[in-house]
Amino acid sequence: MGEVKKVIFIALGFPNPEKRRFLYSNLMLEFSKMGHDVFVIAADDEGKQSKIYHESGLKILRVPSLKLFGTGNLIKGFSNLLLPYLYKRALRRHKIPLDFDVIIMPTPPITLIDVAFWLKKKSKGKLYLILRDIFPQNAVDLKMMKPNGFIHSFFRKKEIKLYKACDSIGCMSPANVEYVKKHNPYLDPSKLHLLPNWADPQEIVEVDVEATRQKYGLQNKFIAIFGGNMGLPQKLENIIELAKNCQEIKNLVFFLVGKGTEQKRIAKMVSDLNLNNVIMKDLLPKKEYNDIVLLSDIGLISLSEDFTIPNYPSKVLSYYQFKKPVLASVDLNTDFGRMQEEIGCGLWSEAGDTASLKKNLLKLYNDKKLRDRLGQNGYDYMVNNLTPAHAFDIVYEHI
Template identity: 70%
Template sequence: MAEIKKVIFLGLGFPNVEKRNFLYSWLMLEFKRQGHDVLVLTADDNRKHSEVLMEGGLKVLRVPSTSLFGSNKLVKGISNVMLPYLYKRALKKHNIAMDFDLILMPTPPITLIDVVLWIKKKSNGKLYLILRDIFPQNAVDLKMMKPKGFIHSFFRKKEIKLYQASDYIGCMSKANVDYVKKHNAYLNPQKLHLLPNWAELAEIDYADPNATKAQFGLEGKIIAIFGGNMGKPQKLENIINLAKECQDLEDLVFFMVGRGTEKPRIAKMVKDFGLTNVIIKDSLPKEEYNNLLSLADIGLISLSQDFTIPNYPSKVLSYYMFKKPVLASVDINTDFGTDQERIQCGLWSEAGDIDAFKKNMMKLYKDENLRKQLGENGYQYVTQNLTTEIAYKTIMSQLSQ
């Protein structure tokens, strides 16, 4: 195909890269480093007027929106439905030329399909879908939406429309590729390929090598850390029940960092159980979290056993980067657990099986050498297979076919 010069990325939220980075900012910075003209289009519910800004070398069009996050489902739903109209209006207002060669869109959300189709028609660019969320089925799995009801049908039509419009679809894992093929028979399977999550190894530089457990009041403790969203998909009861079963291990502490709709309920469980081996904190500054992560001994992953879709937790990348062995409790439909076996970087058990979860915890708790070896294996895997540059090359290789 023709040379890829101009690229637009559409997403929900996008931090100022001068202050913080995440999965997609790493990718867009890589596109910029590779010589592409990049525009990021993102919502910003702290802004009253849309504005084009230069942030760390990236051109970013920030569009005011109502709340896209939080616990109010109705407000979130309306905000997501309105977003494509707000994006289209902002593009027109700022006279953004519709001459993009490549349109990058991750899920969530699927509702951006309408503005994406408008951009695609105007620019004749190719649409690359970064599939990270199979919606609305994940909402059905978590009983947040009734199957085949009006709302489900509305979003399912959007999903089908998005898949059909996409020229390429990058999936997190092989199980994701297989799932989309199985449940979307109309779709050309040649569109689908593997695009695993990626990491920027420079993030490790944000940890203080002189940080000590004493700074966090964790002297003499083995730390099992969970960092990230605390919502229904994570089913954090798995971790709390494990902590309950491990109360007799006085030097083992479960440190949970993050925010989410389930955090108050999880905190109440800790209080009701009288657990003294669980610490729950709000999201920490990046440097402070990385300091804590560098001192931790075990990285925790938890997913709901109700999932029929193959979720794949991106937070594991930070565990890999900081050489932490992974202890996971996940559903049987994801291939995350079997990947841990293949990479030999962690242990996993089926979500809800606390006995098996504890058995794996005891293996790691008792064997420091095992922890170090699994952590090293994860680090080697991410450096050889999951860097941002590799993700960029995967995308570009698809475009050249």
């Protein structure tokens, strides 16, 4: 192990790792486990005053903010623009020494760029970008922003400035690396490298399967589960269209868990179509969600066909973890489907092609051995390539 690094992680949200682990807490815990001094700064849209907490060995400065989640785009956008000012003020107020060796920032949101620059200038540390959102182009793809308009130009300038300032940029997939290279020819390509999403392949605990099935009305059901954000990027209409075309399979149920800007509209669509093979639930406690994934038969992935950027859905990691085969409806600009083929963990169709998606669903529905093999392949790939330890090694190598 090399020298001890003083690391600051600039987060949007950062749940208490003692209660819930997620992508970035797993990485920061790995840094801490390897002996590095980790400091996290994160927004707290329910807090009244900034405060430093000590959670699972991490120092976390939680900063009160305006509403960031579950609100309209205007308030959410203003809240994100305000964050850099709030973060700087909190760091000054708590007299945090700005002598960090490494500044790690993920996207989204790109608005935290200003505090990242400020910390880099003050501390002379290296800036490492975890690129998980190619913004503003994704907003253009989803028609949330006009191309080359004032707002797009404003954020595109910030994006260019960010890429130039970073010492290293970790991208989700090979297609992400190539996309950034192609659309940012000014950028030194040696900054870019592959940093796949990661998760902790926790031991699967015993579940009272029958009690869980009874609780959610899943007795004798073949379950295809979707868990996560229900927004424009996911375009869950494609899953609902599949459900509409599968009503003759009486024991098949589509179990959709999550919240997002499109949740109410999707729920209305299910109601209007009178689909009794779709169950929708708000966000569930992690343990309850894991219980349902464990007894599910298929994990669902959906991405909008409107994307020109190559997205890579992190929710697939929970399917890998619980050895579930993946059924994906994705656009042709992502390499997610092709990578599923290479790993041998699932089947995919072009988003919008319901006939192909149903054909793949039936393959999985009718062949338990195939489901078991694909699920095991996904789990093995995760254990060998996608743990927090693997992510730490990649990041540390580049800082």
